[in-house]
Amino acid sequence: MTDTQRVRTFSEMATSVGARVTALQNISSVIDYLADHVGGALLLPEFFSATRWNLGFLLEQAGVDTIMDDFREKAARANSGLTGANFALADTGTLVLESTAEDIRLASTLPERHFVLLDPEKILADGRAAIPVLRALHRRDPRNYIAYITGPSRTADIERVLTIGVHGPVELHILLVPGLSSDCLEM
Incomplete structure (x- = not known):
């Protein structure tokens, strides 16, 4: 799969599960986007x-x-969180975050909106392509916490009725920004 195919497949798959994927050119456009959408x-x-x-x-x-700072005390007043992603899987539209730090977990699960910065170079074809990266993350810290995020939070475990946002954000905004970092060990 070429780079262009990975980006296109990832965008299509992520969109199909309810994420909003937006290609931005640089950090300035990220700031403008967030200023318009955080609310x-x-x-x-x-x-x-x-x-x-x-x-x-x-x-x-x-x-x-x-x-x-002081996320535990201040998180209740936040309606949005911003994180990076270590990498993404094109075939499922999944983001992968090394979320050992509590603040990363809070920012990605508590607010109604989760914004994720992703360098398109870090979109891998599938789970098999991710194995070397996952091994490297595990070597760095064998007790780390890896989160797989595919679309906004959804559940149908109560009365089999699909509900969005019960266990996490209602909205997932994936911001594709070239030049952030092509290193999958970094967010």
Whole structure:
């Protein structure tokens, strides 16, 4: 599968399960997108791309109410969370996050909206292609927590009625941004 095919397949599969996939050109367009779509407070945990691109400062400059500390105390007032992704699986439209840090888990599961930054170079064809990356993540920390996210949270375990957002976000926005980081060990 070519790079273009992986991006197209990932976008189609993620969209088919309810995610919103948006291709953006650079960090400036990410800030503009978030300023237009967050609509309240945003949980911004520490992760590689957030630090590298100084997202906290840029978001605050754009007028976004950005929460960067004391997540347990402040999470209730946030309607959005922003994380990166270590990589994604094209065949299922799945994001994969190394979520050992509690702040990453809180930002990706508590708010109604989850925004995810993903470098298109980190879209792998399928689970088999992810095995070397997962092994490398496990070597780095054998007790890490890996989250697989495919679309907004959904469940049908009560009366077999599909419900969106019971165990996590109602909306999943995947922002494809080239040049973030092509290293699957980084978010």
